Amino acid sequence: MKKNPFDSPLTTIMLISLATLVGGVIRLATPIAANFPLNDGGLFYVMIKSLQSSHYNLPVQFFYNGAVIPFAYPPLGFYLTGFFTDFLQQSQLDVIRWLPPLISTLTIPAFYFLAQGISRSKTTCIMASFVFALLPRSFDWLIMGGGVTRSFGFLFAILTLACAQRLFYSPRPSLIIWTSSWASLTVLTHPEALIHTALAAFLLLLFKRSRANFFHAIIVAAITLLLTSPWWILTISRHGLEPFLAASQATAGNRTDLFNLLMRFVLLFRFEFTDEAFLPFLAIFGVIGMFVEVGQRRWFLPVWVITSLLFEPRSAPLFMSIPLSILSAEALSEIILPA
Secondary structure: OOOOHHHOHHHHHHHHHHHHHHHHHHHHHHHHHOOOOOOOOHHHHHHHHHHHHOOOOOOOEEEEOOEEEEOOOOOHHHHHHHHHHHHHOOOHHHHHHHHHHHHHHHHHHHHHHHHHHHOOOHHHHHHHHHHHHHOHHHOOOOOOOOHHHHHHHHHHHHHHHHHHHHHHHOOOHHHHHHHHHHHHHHHOOOHHHHHHHHHHHHHHHHHOOOHHHHHHHHHHHHHHHHHHHHHHHHHHHHHOOHHHHHHHHHHHHHHHHOOOHHHHHHHHHHOOOOOOOOOOHHHHHHHHHHHHHHHOOOOHHHHHHHHHHHHOOOOHHHHHHHHHHHHHHHHHHHHHOOO
């Protein structure tokens, strides 16, 4: 029997390192060439400045464009960006320009760690890592100025799901701690990352449901609430639930007006959410991969793609890039290349 060259640990490390290097070059090229943070992030710039001027004590409010805004956003990304700025003695604008693409690059090895738990084939996992590194939708929102929260949130979300998958399939006490820790960092970084992480974790639990896994999920949720309580208790005591309700209502407005249920189904079947230039090859491979999964009665990845778009469409394409990359790699490794 011919040995699979991808079974060698050294080969795997070299290939994942190559995928990370290629993905890093792609992610860093445009921000480094620019002399200013890309696209958005002005609000976050002001929030970081406000945090620094208060000596990293969480401010009650801040001022932006003449408005007084409660400081109720998850603050971890602002703390980390401020610490990097102070420690490196660099301009805050420069740090906002290069830190998000660097953190986005770290999502590539984290993605491989997650794919290992989902796919049965190491070959597919390695191919999926290259697809993820090249897929524009896996990083284009992360390398902008607003990526100071999105990039950290996406990285922590991937690591949370990787640990949750192992907790549900190969439970160990240490995995409860790891899953809770990464989940807490996700909660403290980005609200939409929290939503999609909770959705994907629920699907993992649904497809591997058992009394023990349900108990583990309850413990992880309780520890996460405990670890994040200093932030949310302080925020609620200062501002009540109004900022959170306002944010949820704004998202609900997007869902009902711009992304009604019918339109979401249209977007799903058009499969035009990968942001690829010219022909969307990776999206096409993803569609083929969905047929492969359904044909073999493996439902988790197709259900993940569909529910992400139907449940929370605004940032769904970013989080759909995770299952889509694995689906594309399965199409390549099981259908296209063998043919």
